[in-house]
Amino acid sequence: MTKPTEKEITAIASAAGVPVETEVAARIANSLGPAFDSFAAIAGTLPFDLEPSTFALVQTERAAR
Amino acid sequence: MSTEPALMSLTAVASAIAEKRLSSREATQSCLDRIAKWQPHLNAFMAIEPDEALRAADAADAALAKGRRRGPLHGVPLAHKDMYYEEGRVVTCGSRIRRDFIATTTSTAVQRLKDAGTIRLGSLQMAEFAYGPTGHNAHFGPVHNPFAPDHITGGSSSGSGSAVAARLTFAALGSDTGGSIRMPAHFCGVTGLKTTVGRVSRAGAMPLSQSLDTVGPLARSAEDCAVLLGLMAGADPADPTAVAGLVPDYAAATAEPIKGLTIGVPGAFYVDDLDAEVASVLDATIATLKREGAKVVQVDLPDQRQLSGAAQLVLAVEAAAFHKRWMIERPQDYGAQVLMRLQNGLAISGVTYLETLRWRGPALAAHNAATAGVDAVIAPVSPVPAPTIAESDVGGGPGAEAVIQRLTCFTRPINYLGLPSLAIPSGFTRKGLPVGLQLIGRSFDEAKLLRIGAAFQRATDFHEKAPQLPLA
Numbered sequence A: 001m002t003k004p005t006e007k008e009i010t011a012i013a014s015a016a017g018v019p020v021e022t023e024v025a026a027r028i029a030n031s032l033g034p035a036f037d038s039f040a041a042i043a044g045t046l047p048f049d050l051e052p053s054t055f056a057l058v059q060t061e062r063a064a065r
Numbered sequence B: 001m002s003t004e005p006a007l008m009s010l011t012a013v014a015s016a017i018a019e020k021r022l023s024s025r026e027a028t029q030s031c032l033d034r035i036a037k038w039q040p041h042l043n044a045f046m047a048i049e050p051d052e053a054l055r056a057a058d059a060a061d062a063a064l065a066k067g068r069r070r071g072p073l074h075g076v077p078l079a080h081k082d083m084y085y086e087e088g089r090v091v092t093c094g095s096r097i098r099r100d101f102i103a104t105t106t107s108t109a110v111q112r113l114k115d116a117g118t119i120r121l122g123s124l125q126m127a128e129f130a131y132g133p134t135g136h137n138a139h140f141g142p143v144h145n146p147f148a149p150d151h152i153t154g155g156s157s158s159g160s161g162s163a164v165a166a167r168l169t170f171a172a173l174g175s176d177t178g179g180s181i182r183m184p185a186h187f188c189g190v191t192g193l194k195t196t197v198g199r200v201s202r203a204g205a206m207p208l209s210q211s212l213d214t215v216g217p218l219a220r221s222a223e224d225c226a227v228l229l230g231l232m233a234g235a236d237p238a239d240p241t242a243v244a245g246l247v248p249d250y251a252a253a254t255a256e257p258i259k260g261l262t263i264g265v266p267g268a269f270y271v272d273d274l275d276a277e278v279a280s281v282l283d284a285t286i287a288t289l290k291r292e293g294a295k296v297v298q299v300d301l302p303d304q305r306q307l308s309g310a311a312q313l314v315l316a317v318e319a320a321a322f323h324k325r326w327m328i329e330r331p332q333d334y335g336a337q338v339l340m341r342l343q344n345g346l347a348i349s350g351v352t353y354l355e356t357l358r359w360r361g362p363a364l365a366a367h368n369a370a371t372a373g374v375d376a377v378i379a380p381v382s383p384v385p386a387p388t389i390a391e392s393d394v395g396g397g398p399g400a401e402a403v404i405q406r407l408t409c410f411t412r413p414i415n416y417l418g419l420p421s422l423a424i425p426s427g428f429t430r431k432g433l434p435v436g437l438q439l440i441g442r443s444f445d446e447a448k449l450l451r452i453g454a455a456f457q458r459a460t461d462f463h464e465k466a467p468q469l470p471l472a
Helices: A006-015 A022-039 A054-064 B010-018 B025-044 B050-063 B108-115 B158-164 B182-188 B221-234 B276-289 B304-329 B336-347 B350-358 B359-368 B401-410 B412-417 B445-461
Strands: B044-048 B078-080 B119-124 B170-174 B190-196 B215-219 B262-266 B296-299 B375-382 B421-428 B433-439
Touching: A006 A022, A006 B336, A022 B304, A022 B350, A022 B401, A054 B359, B010 B025, B010 B050, B010 B221, B025 B050, B025 B078, B025 B119, B025 B215, B044 B158, B050 B078, B050 B119, B108 B170, B108 B221, B108 B296, B119 B158, B158 B170, B158 B182, B158 B215, B170 B221, B182 B190, B182 B421, B182 B433, B190 B221, B215 B221, B221 B421, B221 B445, B276 B296, B276 B375, B276 B421, B276 B433, B276 B445, B304 B336, B304 B350, B304 B359, B304 B412, B336 B401, B350 B359, B359 B412, B375 B401, B375 B421, B375 B445, B401 B433, B421 B445, B433 B445
Parallel strands: B078 B119, B078 B170, B262 B296, B262 B375
Antiparallel strands: B044 B119, B170 B215, B190 B215, B190 B421, B375 B433, B421 B433
């Protein structure tokens, strides 16, 4: 996963129904860049069957021990 | 007993009222007297309600005289972060947008404390919509640190940290989505408990991120936090995410010694690039815990930067979704920094967002495996003591996100994992700024953290140091 470009951010924000100016898109790209970079090693690697609810299962499994 | 009732702990004042050694009116008046003196210096309260508070105190005293004790906190005056709904009350959420919002329900957490007998002093300042870690607020001004008024309190539970530290309220509710209880606890020298996701109902608490939001107390000691958690925790029909099952006796846990417990110290990340005085406090705290009988070992945690990045992405999307309507209709009514951070969520695709949520289970499992041999992990809350209000007043400028991420780098991974964490006052810098450390536990094992925190507080007096007027 790569961090989104200004152009991509402009498009995503528009699709979300909250259009942003070019300079705002540039600022967002800069702000979120480190977060995207940190998560890049995980994105696109997760097993097919993995659901978000696994989190609650892991929480309660551990607590039950 | 102290001659000034407001200086007593929550548990001590509750006992004094129950045993009729102190009236609720005396306790309430003592808090109101301190509020009158300190509020001009701190800006900790959003609303102060002296007449109502005294009427409620008189009613509590009258009920007690007739043998009707409402609960374990009968007649104890409290104030909470101004994001907990109370039916018929204005709840600003620290914002211009909700400046006149009147709640139509009462939050479960507050209701449970009211059912225990607490009365209301007013409401406490906070970061706008709980979206800021410093204590700045573009609409209501910054909250000031009682130990050094030109320094920040931390946020977003800024008023809670400041008011508890200055002994204006015996305790306060905060909320923690990215560090918002632990940061003010660290910077203001109070004890703050970020609860496990699912431990305390969030019904009637202003939402910021449904995956990360947690409700918890800031108080003067681990023992006080334990009492409050015991009253609030447990299932709630109004919040299906609140986990059912037996609620442990947290207060009893605080009396247990820590001999035989094992505490992990991270070998990296949480000990990297620390301010020298924070590092020194960490070392001293570890030494104290060893003297109290705990075994201390190094733990090698999974990559915390990945957790932090995931937390940031989840929070950005969920906050933007909650605020989308106002971002379209009322963008001019947000402070610059809050609007900027809300806009960040617009840049993240649905697939990326879901990947961050899907990874949460495996990430927690990896953390559990890495910490299988320890009862808790100890780490700084932040790499630095409280910066000044001026140097952290970055508004919506280009460097704002970097300042925010630097302050919160040690808290966000814990929010992503949904774990409990207890911030405890652990020392002071040479300049007199408090330094707090966090004890990070297993899911739903707040009892262990409170036990360790209480043992540490029996061996030290950092939590008992109250700031003094006049402020410098």
